[in-house]
Amino acid sequence: xxxxxxxxxKGTGMSALxxxxxxxxxxxxxxxxxxxxxxxxxxxxxxxxxxxxxKKNIEAGKTYIASSCYRExxxxxxxxxxxxxxxxxxxxxxxxxxxxxxxxxxxxxxxTTTTSLVAKFFEDKKIAYLIGDGSGGADKDYExxxxxxxxxxxxxxxxxxxxxxxxxxxxxxxDFFKDVEAIADSFQKAAAKAKNVxxxxxxxxxxxxxHPRIFSFGLADGDLRGKILDASAxxxxxxxxxLGDVRKFFLPFTGVYMVFNFLAAxxxxxxxxxxxxxxxxxxxxxxxxxxxxxxxxxxxNVIIDDYAHHPREIEMCLAGIKxxxxxxxxxxxxxxxxxxxxxxxxxxxxKVFSGVKLYLxxxxxxxxxxxxxxxxxxxxxxxxEARVFRKKKIKEFKNLRNTVLLxxxxxxxxxxxxxxx
Numbered sequence: 001x002x003x004x005x006x007x008x009x010k011g012t013g014m015s016a017l018x019x020x021x022x023x024x025x026x027x028x029x030x031x032x033x034x035x036x037x038x039x040x041x042x043x044x045x046x047x048x049x050x051x052x053x054x055k056k057n058i059e060a061g062k063t064y065i066a067s068s069c070y071r072e073x074x075x076x077x078x079x080x081x082x083x084x085x086x087x088x089x090x091x092x093x094x095x096x097x098x099x100x101x102x103x104x105x106x107x108x109x110x111x112t113t114t115t116s117l118v119a120k121f122f123e124d125k126k127i128a129y130l131i132g133d134g135s136g137g138a139d140k141d142y143e144x145x146x147x148x149x150x151x152x153x154x155x156x157x158x159x160x161x162x163x164x165x166x167x168x169x170x171x172x173x174x175d176f177f178k179d180v181e182a183i184a185d186s187f188q189k190a191a192a193k194a195k196n197v198x199x200x201x202x203x204x205x206x207x208x209x210x211h212p213r214i215f216s217f218g219l220a221d222g223d224l225r226g227k228i229l230d231a232s233a234x235x236x237x238x239x240x241x242x243l244g245d246v247r248k249f250f251l252p253f254t255g256v257y258m259v260f261n262f263l264a265a266x267x268x269x270x271x272x273x274x275x276x277x278x279x280x281x282x283x284x285x286x287x288x289x290x291x292x293x294x295x296x297x298x299x300x301n302v303i304i305d306d307y308a309h310h311p312r313e314i315e316m317c318l319a320g321i322k323x324x325x326x327x328x329x330x331x332x333x334x335x336x337x338x339x340x341x342x343x344x345x346x347x348x349x350x351k352v353f354s355g356v357k358l359y360l361x362x363x364x365x366x367x368x369x370x371x372x373x374x375x376x377x378x379x380x381x382x383x384x385e386a387r388v389f390r391k392k393k394i395k396e397f398k399n400l401r402n403t404v405l406l407x408x409x410x411x412x413x414x415x416x417x418x419x420x421x
């Protein structure tokens with residue numbers, strides 16, 4: 001048994017990693033800011049001790065893993081470096097620690113849901129899984145490591161893959177990638193580190209990926225091709241064709257983007273010997289990750305918590321809601337995630353929110369940016385039809401009827417849902 005201490009343990013990836021290390025039989029502690037996030041409960045459920053940042057937490061005899069958000073200006077990181085203790089950053093640790101068959105799930109959108117689907121389809125095998133909603137777990141004798149491989153700051157280039165899924169490629173993280181060509185180049189470099197690559201044949205940039213062992217999926221094209229037979233408020237009836245082998249599935253979720261996530265996960269399962277029949281059985285008990293179209297009910301209203309924070313993700317989320325609740329009104333409370341993303345993609349944001357009753361919360365800057373009143377004003381001015389969201393607005397929302405209230409964003413906007421439930 002090793003002793004690990006995670007600096008920034010409440011982050012989604014860090015929380016999931018803590019769960020894996022705990023299940024592998026190691027001693028795990030961590031530190032973070034006092035605020036509770038949706039990952040906090042997952043840590044507490046495993047009795048993983050969460051401490052406030054304090055250099056007194058740092059002592060010999062432990063391996064330290066730090067979130068990429070925290071550098072030398074964090075007192076714990078500074079103390080680790082001062083004492084010369086073993087320190088890995090999150091992405092470095094993933095690249096070095098995990099062995100056996102490694103299945104990485106990448107793409108600008110859909111990583112968390114696709115990873116959770118793959119983990120579900122593989123649950124009868126010996127696995128370790130790291131999902132971007134803070135969920136992580138492991139069999140001590142795991143044979144597969146299933147994990148999200150995030151492109152931010154090229155972190156996924158620290159990994160080697162037996163299988164790499166690339167679900168889609170689009171410009172994001174404009175604080176790091178200058179244009180879509182730059183981000184596409186990084187995905188190509190990641191593909192070069194994989195033994196097998198699984199790509200979305202319907203995505204223009206995915207089609208440009210070069211690799212000697214590519215398997216593709218899609219609705220219009222692909223080695224494994226899907227066809228939507230029916231779409232309803234309950235989900236999709238689809239048909240899958242692989243080399244003339246035709247099967248039908250019912251997908252119990254809405255939004256066409258979920259069909260692509262499913263096709264990606266099905267491709268991974270198929271290439272690893274999991275039958276279509278097994279996948280169909282697993283779908284019946286599949287539960288979406290935290291903060292992915294997560295629903296609560298208040299009178300005849302539906303409260304939805306969703307992590308979407310990029311225009312394309314928001315477009316897909318809104319389409320899924322309209323498919324499921326076509327007869328309900330919709331109000332969106334959106335918390336932008338970083339000034340850089342929101343301002344760089346402001347035209348796309350305005351387009352996706354056109355005609356939507358929108359309330360704008362204060363930008364969640366994460367640890368990537370400092371709060372800036374001038375930039376905050378620029379963000380709000382980018383949404384001329386939006387109203388300012390304040391907590392007191394919740395009282396008015398409680399009087400609504402037959403409405404979907406969508407709390408949207410990758411920050412802490414979900415905390416207001418507790419006012420209802």
